[in-house]
Amino acid sequence: MGLSPEPTDQSVFTTALDKMVSWARSGSLWPLPFGTACCAIEFMSVVSSHYDLARFGAEVVRFSPRQSDLMIVAGTVTDKQAPVLKLIYEQMCEPKWVISMGVCASSGGFYRAYHVLQGIDEVVPVDIYVPGCPPTPEGLIYAIIKLQEKIQRGAPSRYQEIQRASEADAVLEPAGA
Amino acid sequence: MAQFIADRLVGEFGTAVEQVSDDCGDLTVWIARDRVHDVLAFCKHDDKLVFNFCMDVTAVDYKPLGGAPRFAVVYHLYSLTTGKRVRIKVGVPEEDPVVDTAVDVWKAADWFEREVYDMFGIRFEGHPNMKRILCHQDFQGHPLRKDYPADLRWRNLRPDGLADEIAPEEMDRIRSRIRHRLSH
Numbered sequence: 321m322g323l324s325p326e327p328t329d330q331s332v333f334t335t336a337l338d339k340m341v342s343w344a345r346s347g348s349l350w351p352l353p354f355g356t357a358c359c360a361i362e363f364m365s366v367v368s369s370h371y372d373l374a375r376f377g378a379e380v381v382r383f384s385p386r387q388s389d390l391m392i393v394a395g396t397v398t399d400k401q402a403p404v405l406k407l408i409y410e411q412m413c414e415p416k417w418v419i420s421m422g423v424c425a426s427s428g429g430f431y432r433a434y435h436v437l438q439g440i441d442e443v444v445p446v447d448i449y450v451p452g453c454p455p456t457p458e459g460l461i462y463a464i465i466k467l468q469e470k471i472q473r474g475a476p477s478r479y480q481e482i483q484r485a486s487e488a489d490a491v492l493e494p495a496g497a
Numbered sequence: 498m499a500q501f502i503a504d505r506l507v508g509e510f511g512t513a514v515e516q517v518s519d520d521c522g523d524l525t526v527w528i529a530r531d532r533v534h535d536v537l538a539f540c541k542h543d544d545k546l547v548f549n550f551c552m553d554v555t556a557v558d559y560k561p562l563g564g565a566p567r568f569a570v571v572y573h574l575y576s577l578t579t580g581k582r583v584r585i586k587v588g589v590p591e592e593d594p595v596v597d598t599a600v601d602v603w604k605a606a607d608w609f610e611r612e613v614y615d616m617f618g619i620r621f622e623g624h625p626n627m628k629r630i631l632c633h634q635d636f637q638g639h640p641l642r643k644d645y646p647a648d649l650r651w652r653n654l655r656p657d658g659l660a661d662e663i664a665p666e667e668m669d670r671i672r673s674r675i676r677h678r679l680s681h
Contacts, residue, residue, distance in 0.1 A: 399632075399633055399636075399650060399651070399652065399653045400631075400632065400633040400653060402653060403653065432648050433647060433648055434632075434640045434645070434646075434647065434648060434649055434650055434651075435631075435632060435640070435650070438650075
């Protein structure tokens with residue numbers, strides 16, 4: 321971005337459209353909470369008055385995937401629930417991002433067991449992992465700031481990375497080869 | 498009071514009561530498997546016992562201890578009238594893991610028995626809907642059996658993974674409502 325050369329009109333900036341769009345997106349995330357356990361309680365704390373996620377431009381929590389672009393998976397996801405998680409994720413508008421909040425969502429946590437996904441990235445692409453059991457509210461805010469930096473850089477989401485990789489694979493290895 | 502409950506069951510069922518123990522007021526009565534339905538119905542309908550609340554049905558796998566029978570199905574009963582409790586246990590052999598259902602005595606036993614079936618593979622004869630309740634329907638084996646590897650998973654990626662808990666006629670109503678919405 322640069323200041324307008326006109327000294328009388330310093331309120332005008334020039335920039336590339338992509339940068340402008342990325343900047344706008346990063347400051348208007350609409351989170352969808354997929355809360356299944358105690359992490360969801362911490363999430364409520366983050367969006368409530370004390371920690372107030374609105375300060376970071378991500379306060380419009382939506383409970384419909386079709387109105388959201390950031391899914392925050394907060395809690396344990398069982399094998400039985402995995403198809404539900406995927407179905408909800410697939411309904412979200414693009415571009416879309418996923419934050420895996422807490423160790424259960426990130427790796428299964430202490431549920432190294434017969435019934436829990438060992439990380440939601442078995443089912444959906446994840447952009448940011450937040451450690452902790454549960455993470456502190458500051459931890460989740462840090463994750464959202466990190467995601468905003470990633471979006472502002474114009475970096476592709478994990479979803480886009482996977483899509484591009486599979487497109488590249490399709491070019492390299494045509495069907496039937 | 499515990500002695501009274503034990504005496505009443507022994508008086509009614511005689512040798513079908515295999516063992517009675519009373520640890521610190523926790524009365525446990527072992528019952529022969531072929532009489533368990535009669536005993537449970539008696540516990541509920543007898544006007545002295547009135548165990549009108551089936552608090553839990555669960556099971557134990559005694560495999561690490563060896564011996565027979567391998568499993569025990571456990572009924573925790575409570576009487577809202579007398580405030581007393583009793584624990585009924587039934588030995589279940591590994592090679593024929595079947596027990597008569599108690600759903601016709603207490604409706605509450607329905608999901609408990611499905612849980613026992615899901616976790617231990619013990620079937621309940623006469624149950625109206627004997628299928629898994631906690632694990633997904635593609636799951637193989639019964640995870641609370643002691644010989645089940647604790648972290649052995651079975652993938653469930655069917656898109657209608659939870660829809661099988663909805664009654665078929667209700668599912669039809671939901672589908673027609675969605676179709677109606679999409680067409681307008």
